[in-house]
Amino acid sequence: xxxxxxxxxxxxxxxxxxxxxxxxxxxxxxxxxxxxxxxxxxxxxxxxxxxxxxxxxxxxxxxxxxxxxxxxxxxxxxxxxxxxxxxxxxxxxxxxxxxxxxxxxxxxxxxxxxxxxxxxxxxxxx
Amino acid sequence: xxxxxxxxxxxxxxxxxxxxxxxxxxxxxxxxxxxxxxxxxxxxxxxxxxxxxxxxxxxxxxxxxxxxxxxxxxxxxxxxxxxxxxxxxxxxxxxxxxxxxxxxxxxxxxxxxxxxxxxxxxxxxxxxxxxxxxxxxxxxxxxxxxxxxxxxxxxxxxxxxxxxxxxxxxx
Numbered sequence: 001x002x003x004x005x006x007x008x009x010x011x012x013x014x015x016x017x018x019x020x021x022x023x024x025x026x027x028x029x030x031x032x033x034x035x036x037x038x039x040x041x042x043x044x045x046x047x048x049x050x051x052x053x054x055x056x057x058x059x060x061x062x063x064x065x066x067x068x069x070x071x072x073x074x075x076x077x078x079x080x081x082x083x084x085x086x087x088x089x090x091x092x093x094x095x096x097x098x099x100x101x102x103x104x105x106x107x108x109x110x111x112x113x114x115x116x117x118x119x120x121x122x123x124x125x126x
Numbered sequence: 127x128x129x130x131x132x133x134x135x136x137x138x139x140x141x142x143x144x145x146x147x148x149x150x151x152x153x154x155x156x157x158x159x160x161x162x163x164x165x166x167x168x169x170x171x172x173x174x175x176x177x178x179x180x181x182x183x184x185x186x187x188x189x190x191x192x193x194x195x196x197x198x199x200x201x202x203x204x205x206x207x208x209x210x211x212x213x214x215x216x217x218x219x220x221x222x223x224x225x226x227x228x229x230x231x232x233x234x235x236x237x238x239x240x241x242x243x244x245x246x247x248x249x250x251x252x253x254x255x256x257x258x259x260x261x262x263x264x265x266x267x268x269x270x271x272x273x274x275x276x277x278x279x280x281x282x283x284x285x286x287x288x289x290x291x292x293x294x295x296x297x
Contacts, residue, residue, distance in 0.1 A: 024265065027254055030247035031272070038240045045236050063202035071197060071239055078243055100268040103247075107240065107275065114236035116229050 025089030028099040029082050035106025037078035042113025044070040050122035132203050132296050139195040140291065144284050147188040147245075151277045154181045158252075158270040161260050175257040182249035182273070189242035189280060196238065196287075203296045204231070213294035226293050230286040238283035244276040 048055045048066045058069025112118050129137070157178045160166060166174060206212040217227040251269050252259065259266050 021261075022255060022258055024262075027247070027251040027265070030250045031268075034240075034243040034247045037243050041236065041239055061198075061202075064197060065205060067197055067201065067235055070236075071193070074239060074243075096262075096264050096268055100271070103272070104275075107244070110240060111237065111279075114233070114240070116232040120228075120232075 021093075023089075023091055023093045024096050024099070025092035025094050026086055028094040028096070029085035029089050031099055031103040032085060032106075033078050033080075033082035035103040035110070036081050037074050038110035039106050039113070040077045041070060041074040042110040042119075044073060045114050046119040046122055049119045050124070052124075130297060132200070135195060135199045136291065136296050139192060139200050140284065140287050143188045143191040143195065144280070144287070147185050147192060147241075147280055148277060148284060150181055150185045150188070151273075154178065154185060154273060155270065157181065158266060158273060161266055162263070163260060166260075171257045171260055175252075175259065178259075179249075179253050179256065182245070182252045185276075186242060186245040186249040189245045189276070192280070193238050193242055197235070200296055201235065213290070213296055216294045217290075223293060226290050230290050234283045234286040234290070237279055241276045241280040241283065244272050244279070248273045248276065 044054075044058065048058055048070065055066045058066040058073075060072055061068040157174055161171070161174060161178070203209075204212060205214045207215070209215065214227055214231070217223045217231075248269050251265065255262060255265065259269075
């Protein structure tokens with residue numbers, strides 16, 4: 001993804017200098033981390049359905065079941081990736097269109113992976 | 127007229143936080159939609175940006191409260207294997223109602239968690255740019271699209287939550 005340091009100024013109609021443009025990098029980090037975390041949730045959902053061992057490993061709480069592990073890992077990935085990308089893209093301009101497109105693709109994949117008629121295809125035969 | 131503890135938390139989860147999230151959407155969308163050059167004055171931009179920041183953070187917080195109370199408080203009662211009268215056991219006991227769990231609950235419990243992820247990113251974007259958002263129209267449009275997506279996802283989860291509660295409530 002193309003990145004450039006933001007050095008430009010947003011100028012008004014009269015050409016007068018205004019406040020420096022805020023780079024999109026930090027916001028891009030938030031959106032991509034949401035997309036990545038959503039895919040992680042989807043992958044864990046499908047894996048849990050397919051494999052009883054993984055399901056039991058993800059039962060961080062017996063009351064909540066494997067949903068506890070799936071969601072705790074998702075939240076850790078979300079804030080972890082956001083922190084890493086946030087540092088990497090601090091002060092950088094990143095193309096918003098590319099970031100929004102990639103986030104939409106990732107969320108789309110996550111919606112498929114968390115759809116019961118999809119992930120139940122991987123359930124062992126009863 | 128009284129509520130059990132379980133009914134109380136069911137209301138907090140669905141009709142409290144969940145409803146706040148969904149109801150705040152219209153105002154937030156209108157604010158983002160109208161944050162365009164020529165539609166608002168300089169003073170209007172400042173005021174609208176402040177309202178948008180508050181509104182989107184309320185929505186993001188409500189989304190987190192909804193999934194956290196749902197997953198960690200209400201869901202364990204719903205799925206309690208030791209309780210023959212738990213909603214999950216009752217739904218699965220009949221082929222006529224089993225799909226409410228096998229499809230409805232299985233979809234709802236997972237998809238709902240995507241909403242706060244997106245809503246938080248949107249709230250951060252609105253807070254980060256504030257009134258400068260009017261100068262970043264491509265960002266404003268993106269935020270609006272994901273704002274809507276978060277609500278659609280939450281609405282699917284909310285709809286199934288309401289329907290499942292109608293069939294077999296957590297009591």
